[in-house]
Amino acid sequence: MDQIKETLSAIQKFIHLKKEPRQKVKLTPIIDQVLEAETKKHKKKMNIHTHLCKNSEIIVSPESIKQVFEEIINNAAEAIDTSGIISVSSTNENKCMTIYINDTGRGILPEHISRVFEPYQSFNRKKSCGIGLFIARKIIEDHSGTIKLESTYGQGTSVIITLPDASE
């Protein structure tokens, strides 16, 4: 029942966010906001490193993109046991922005990696709903971007996102 409720609420939020007008925004303040909120939420020793291209702009629905980073950074924080590092960096080349979110958490078993973007696939300790990355991928694809995940079990995980850059 909880799973149905969570799914419905995620879908409702997604439909609502899809209607949000797109605008030119800078990515840095969005990521900074999410990192601040997530470090407050998770009571762990998390070292945060950011290395973001200062002036990169993207044309997006700001709340949708914020949700993507909330899902990914929340997963990274969940994967850290007591202490670890989350680093977010970006590069900008040929009108394409690439964003890397790396963590030193527990990583993902090779047999689970291909399923993480599917709905209801949760392998974390809490056994959550398993729709965070599914929604994140929908939002990124809706913005003509790509998202992929690489992980080494026991060492950490990287999520790599590309989005069209809108800077002149």
Ligand SMILES: Nc1ncnc2c1ncn2[C@@H]1O[C@H](COP(=O)(O)OP(=O)(O)OP(=O)(O)O)[C@@H](O)[C@H]1O
């Ligand atoms: N950074 C990460 N480190 C380790 N495992 C991860 C990471 N990101 C995702 N995963 C794995 O992928 C699974 C799917 O992630 P997803 O965000 O879709 O679902 P969830 O976090 O389990 O639930 P929900 O996001 O709906 O609360 C997670 O359960 C976890 O096992």
Ligand SMILES: [Mg+2]
């Ligand atoms: Mg999640």
